[in-house]
Amino acid sequence: MARRVTVILGILVAGLLLIAVACGPRGEARRNEHGGKPAAYLIGVGASFPYPLYSKWIEEYRKLNPNVNIDYQSIGSSGGINNILKGTVDFAGSDAPMKDEQLSQARSPIFHIPSVAGAVAITYNLPGVDKGLKLSPQVLADIFLGNITKWRDERLVSLNPDLNLPDLDIAVVHRSDGSGTTNIFTDYLSKVSPVWAERVGTGTAVEWPTGIGGKGNEGVSGTIKQIPGSIGYVEMAYAAQNGLPRALIQNRAGRFVEPTLKATTAAAAGAAAHMPEDMRVSLTDAPGEGSYPIAGYTYLLVYRDQQNKRRGEALAEFLWWALHEGQQYAREMFYAPLPDNVVKMAEAKIREINYKGQRFIE
Amino acid sequence: MVGKAGRGKIKDTLFAGISGLAALSIVFIIIVMLYELIEGAGPALARFGWDFLTGTRWDPVHEKFGAWPLIYGTLVSSFIALCLAVPLSLGIAIYLAELAPSWLRDPLAFLVELLAAIPSVVYGLWGLFVLVPWLRTSVQPFLGNTLGFLPLFQGPPLGMGMLAAGLVLAIMILPIITSLSREVLLAVPLSQREAMLALGATRWEAIRMAVLPYGRSGIIGAIILGLGRALGETMAVTMVIGNRPQVSPSLFHPGQTIASVIANEFTEGFNELHLSALLASALLLFVITLLVNVLARLLVWRMNKVTQGVSRE
Numbered sequence: 110m111a112r113r114v115t116v117i118l119g120i121l122v123a124g125l126l127l128i129a130v131a132c133g134p135r136g137e138a139r140r141n142e143h144g145g146k147p148a149a150y151l152i153g154v155g156a157s158f159p160y161p162l163y164s165k166w167i168e169e170y171r172k173l174n175p176n177v178n179i180d181y182q183s184i185g186s187s188g189g190i191n192n193i194l195k196g197t198v199d200f201a202g203s204d205a206p207m208k209d210e211q212l213s214q215a216r217s218p219i220f221h222i223p224s225v226a227g228a229v230a231i232t233y234n235l236p237g238v239d240k241g242l243k244l245s246p247q248v249l250a251d252i253f254l255g256n257i258t259k260w261r262d263e264r265l266v267s268l269n270p271d272l273n274l275p276d277l278d279i280a281v282v283h284r285s286d287g288s289g290t291t292n293i294f295t296d297y298l299s300k301v302s303p304v305w306a307e308r309v310g311t312g313t314a315v316e317w318p319t320g321i322g323g324k325g326n327e328g329v330s331g332t333i334k335q336i337p338g339s340i341g342y343v344e345m346a347y348a349a350q351n352g353l354p355r356a357l358i359q360n361r362a363g364r365f366v367e368p369t370l371k372a373t374t375a376a377a378a379g380a381a382a383h384m385p386e387d388m389r390v391s392l393t394d395a396p397g398e399g400s401y402p403i404a405g406y407t408y409l410l411v412y413r414d415q416q417n418k419r420r421g422e423a424l425a426e427f428l429w430w431a432l433h434e435g436q437q438y439a440r441e442m443f444y445a446p447l448p449d450n451v452v453k454m455a456e457a458k459i460r461e462i463n464y465k466g467q468r469f470i471e
Numbered sequence: 472m473v474g475k476a477g478r479g480k481i482k483d484t485l486f487a488g489i490s491g492l493a494a495l496s497i498v499f500i501i502i503v504m505l506y507e508l509i510e511g512a513g514p515a516l517a518r519f520g521w522d523f524l525t526g527t528r529w530d531p532v533h534e535k536f537g538a539w540p541l542i543y544g545t546l547v548s549s550f551i552a553l554c555l556a557v558p559l560s561l562g563i564a565i566y567l568a569e570l571a572p573s574w575l576r577d578p579l580a581f582l583v584e585l586l587a588a589i590p591s592v593v594y595g596l597w598g599l600f601v602l603v604p605w606l607r608t609s610v611q612p613f614l615g616n617t618l619g620f621l622p623l624f625q626g627p628p629l630g631m632g633m634l635a636a637g638l639v640l641a642i643m644i645l646p647i648i649t650s651l652s653r654e655v656l657l658a659v660p661l662s663q664r665e666a667m668l669a670l671g672a673t674r675w676e677a678i679r680m681a682v683l684p685y686g687r688s689g690i691i692g693a694i695i696l697g698l699g700r701a702l703g704e705t706m707a708v709t710m711v712i713g714n715r716p717q718v719s720p721s722l723f724h725p726g727q728t729i730a731s732v733i734a735n736e737f738t739e740g741f742n743e744l745h746l747s748a749l750l751a752s753a754l755l756l757f758v759i760t761l762l763v764n765v766l767a768r769l770l771v772w773r774m775n776k777v778t779q780g781v782s783r784e
Contacts, residue, residue: 185738278627285714285731287531287739309532313739316530321631321725322714324735331599335607335630 148176149423155181155189155202158227158289158344159407162442163202166435170427177423186289186313193219193410199424201410204289205313206389217414220458221388222428223406223451225436225444226377229294230348230368231356231403233340234333235260236275242356243268243365246394246402249358250302252340253281254309255319260338277338282329284342285322287313293405294342297393342403345373346443360402361394372401373445381450388454404445411462418464425462425469432456508757511750514743523751529716529727531736536748538755540716544633544726545759548708549701551637551722552644557694559641560648567649568656569678580653587646595710598639603630603711606638611723622720629713634722636712640704644697651696655689656682688771695767702760705730729756 160183167179189201248264251257260274284291292313299306309315323329326347333339345368357365366372379397384390392404415421436446526537607630614624659682667677713725729752
């Protein structure tokens, strides 16, 4: 009996020790044989949309810098913003820029570093029409407002004279979970439709005038596959990877543009001309001949004034790498790389990151 | 020097203390949870008051939160599930406990318990890709054509909606109710059945008049546990219910439950008030589950009293 107690106690102690070792010093103190710079451990949380890319970045960056450990958890953009404000993480990811009142709560200025751009594709299930559906902004808004309810509506027919639109009711499908994708899409609809702006507005979750909700991109696309006559929106990357039909959307220049990486980067370049200094900008309805109008940046949020010298340095170096070498991984994973002029603006921000006035990158 | 008996006493006291602490921790956990929920829900409840219960709009952008469609969706989907699952589960349980040949009992019971082990997200996917298309192409058109005069079965057959959610929930709570009821029935003393049969009762009469009344409170307990799971089920429901906070008499229409709105919106909470409204609905779910359990206890208690009274006469 007594022996068994000893064994159990032994296991408990061993377990506690293991936990203590695992959660122990965050590594800065341990010198590393590689390089010569001490090891650094960075934690980031936030948006799930760029998670696959950030994982790839972290993996590749670790090959180059084995003493820098980065951990990114996709808990959602709002979670990212909350955590960076509380100072519990080194950086955060967010699909939407922070609001002014949120920025005012920060202990020091928070920079918005765009990492890549993404777009929202309009996908549909129309028997007999597997590609080439054209939509104008007003028609798109009226479909999602519930004002256009039939595929044979004359406005849809006149936009698509070459297509044989079926005689079906339109079933609108939207995201049920709060999401950056919804934020970009509703931001776009608010810009092109005053009725939408007034009645529904922009947000990660909104009160939809019509339609049914699916959870996540897979929920939306699964629902659309089930219901002939349905239309909905998903991330462009998701639509491309799964070969979903993608509607052409009329942009500000009047051209019908397919959601592609090129058209998304074009939107980013088009918006860069009017980019504010803090880089909090919406890419929806961007000017430019080839711009796809439903697009947005995803951001990395970092403090300008770092509180730990080594971690701040590692962070600045990682950001610099992500904006340059890291961009090559974007395209293969269906994220649109940043246009050059935006990279230049972001570089200036990264140079300003400092510890007690001492900058890391000159 | 402590004698052997004395040491035994110390061990007893120690054991009683430790298990007492374990029991107390439940009370502590519930109090902490309630406190957190009430604190988090405070801003929303202060802003909307009773309108939070009766309001029908859920609009994070314009900061209008009314949970009535969520309460409605939670209760209706669980009610559909109970209506479908209870008769079926009791049938299975009675067959397994009383009628099945012995070589069939264990494999069947094993299959039922296997159903309980399937993760809810798998039920959700199955619902979305198998059940929903079947509902849309076969069941809903049929119901609409034959019973379409009832408000329950009106509207376009989308497949997704309250009916799909109720069906998935029914399948999910089936194994809980079945296996618990089976245990209860097996616990009924053999003498009860034998007495009944000795009086000349048929097998059905013995089950109806001796076995079921004896196990009644246990069966109700099983049903309540099933209901508890249905009320709180999140993932599977979210994938098939259509996620539209509305109150509609038609089972073909999409709806929304408290658990699914929390799962959907909590990670990307829009602002403080939105998060607070979500916590307030969590508190609501807590209260609903509590009420259901208390009601069930009262029911069981009352029934036991009645049957005891009968047997004493």
